[in-house]
Amino acid sequence: MGTKISGKQQSILSFIRDFLEQHQFPPTIRDIQYGCKISSTSVVDYNLRILQREGYLRRFADVSRGIELLGENQVTGARRDVVSVPVFGVIAAGQPLSIPPSDTWHTEEIDHVDLPSFLTEGKDGVFAVRVKGESMIDALIGDGDLVIMEPTNNPQTGDMVAAWLSDTEEVTLKHFYMTSGMVRLQPANATMDPIIVPADKVSVQGRVVGVVRSM
Template sequence: MLTRKQLELLDFIKTRMDIDGVPPSFDEMKDALDLRSKSGIHRLITALEERGFIRRLAHRARALEIIKLPDAMDKPGFTPRVIAGDKPAAAAPRAAMAVETVHAMELPVMGRIAAGVPIEAISEVSHHVAVPGSMLAGRGNHYALEVKGDSMIEAGINDGDIVVIREQNTAENGDIVVALVDDAEATLKRFRRKGGMIALEAANPAYETRMLPDHQVKVQGRLVGLIRSY
């Protein structure tokens, strides 16, 4: 899962490589993401490399290789798009000016979701958050939740993060889902079906896997994106 800025940078790098055949410079990345310094780009590049999305090639200038793309991008018909900064058009890099601008979509933040011990079911909108359209997984309704707790930290989900959820009532083994337990408690966990039981798995060894009869668990949505504020 990527933060908004990480996703924007990956979009921009792939788009420029598709256009020019070479990655953009750090200055071009900085301008495209409207960052004040190249140190922010260095941090984003490092994060993308640590998550296995890109690789830096040694002894070659501006040498980046894209290894994989997030699920939301790596599908037929997907065209990478980048959120442009608010600088005047004359100051923008030539290639960046040709890239289509992404318009963020407003999603309702439906309160908080426990990445830990389940909390009361979520039913009210607390506020709205702007989400890049490229983060949304195809058709369907989406909503956002603020994460509370640390049980999913090894999946890259921290306390205070905003998770983007695609509304659906089914899940594949291994999906990270919003699960409603006994129509009363909501939690963010990895979903696995084992016979007539549902395993809700944490991504933190400090928390045990919960095994519940399948009739006690209702899938409310699947995780498709994450937003983190620094």
């Protein structure tokens, strides 16, 4: 930001921020006028133009309340870095994880948790599962951890996936490698042996994109 801004501009900026906190929409020019005890709408407009030129905010012409705070000033911005994802019951070694159809995700029955957006960036349909038991310690995942997953049917080589093994009837979290009809599931802990099974005995239920542990 090139220049420093005047006291009046500072006051306008923080008024907009406060207004945005209280209501859920930006103020009008006149809201700012009264809020900052400015004598005329044109003065507000004048200063808003400067604030825009200096990169503090963005305006939309002819749009009522068309003010968007930028960068540091963003009030909703911090909250915008958050994504609410549904939590589907528990995942344990001995039971498949059932994923409800996505149109039911927003009912009250399903618990949600807010996650920082860097966990879900670029992913789609992300959901979370609570881990029960110690069966996934080899993936550095313990009892009570929240595993963040992205649904997928064709994982990339090396991805950590939640895989259902139809032979042993269990879910496991391992790194995925596909080689000529066979699937190798490699524990994150290198000292442990991989599982190698025919591709048709494995169904991948999702790709692990993150883990959250709370103590």
